[in-house]
Amino acid sequence: MTARIDHTVTSGTFSLDGGTFDVDNNVWVVGDDHECVVIDAPHDVAAIREVVGGRRVLAVVCTHAHDDHVRKAPELAAEVNAPILLHPEDRVLWDLTHPDSEPDGDLADNQVIQVAGVELHVLHTPGHAPGAVCLYFPSLATVFTGDTLFAGGPxxxxxxxxxxxxxxxxxxxxxxxxxxxxxxxxxxxxxxTIGAVRLEFDDWVKRD
Structure with missing residues (x-):
């Protein structure tokens, strides 16, 4: 089966530095009819499992460890019997949310993960968080940027x-x-798209 991208949005809160904010988070699932990876596990395990369906989850891949991206990662991973993968430089943030548990494996810059016949390339992109990563699927012409890059700015x-x-x-x-x-x-x-970002990038830098 051809790899595809499935998507849902979950709602909850983000807390850091003494503040708490309402947020809506994208959850991306990449795979075919048989296996997939889940990108981030924010607020609602049931909603994520609905997108996953009966597929085997190879990993819960965390773009970074702010609580609105990993709050449900241990619960989801336990339910689908999948490892949690996180860049080690974000353990300082992970420990704020999950002081009594650890990710199951590390993400590394230029690491390649296979899923549904396509390659996931890990790009270490610190700045929003020290261990932030983006996940590039060349064959799908798609990059999942977590909170490193948005439509409209960094x-x-x-x-x-x-x-x-x-x-x-x-x-x-x-x-x-x-x-x-x-x-x-x-x-x-x-x-x-990356093309749109290129057109706007210099203005973003000047505006800050």
């Missing part, structure tokens, strides 16, 4: 463990070189 960098200059470098050096037709699917909000 991810937020005004909170702990974030850095504007670092996120700008991550976008410039790791994402802008991707083919312009690459679809950008973020952790929140609407999708865009």
């Amino acid at each position: 991810g937020a960098t005004g909170r702990s463990f974030s850095d504007f200059d670092v996120i700008v470098a991550s976008i410039r050096d790791r994402l802008l070189p991707l083919p312009e037709e690459t679809e950008v699917h973020p952790g929140h909000g609407e999708s865009t």
Whole structure:
């Protein structure tokens, strides 16, 4: 079967630095009729399992460890018997939400994960969080950017463990070189393309 992208939106909260905010999170599931990976596990295990259906989940892949992206990761992983994968530099954030549990494996820059006959390429893109990653599927012409890149600008960098200059470098050096037709699917909000981001990038940098 041909690999495809399935999607749902779940609602909940994001908390950091003493503030709590209402958020809607995209959840992306990539696979075929038999197996898949889940990208982030924010607020609602039942909603994610509905998208997964009866497929085997190879991994719950975390773009970063802010609580609105990993809050339900241990519960989901236990229910579908899949490992949680996270870049080790985001353990400091993971431990804020899950001090009594650990991810099952590390993500590394340029790591390749196979799912449904396609390759998932891990791109370490720090800035929004130290261990933030983007997940590039060349054969699907798609990159999942978590909170590193949105339609309209870079991810937020005004909170702990974030850095504007670092996120700008991550976008410039790791994402802008991707083919312009690459679809950008973020952790929140609407999708865009690398081509559109290239046109807007210089203005984003000047505006900050």
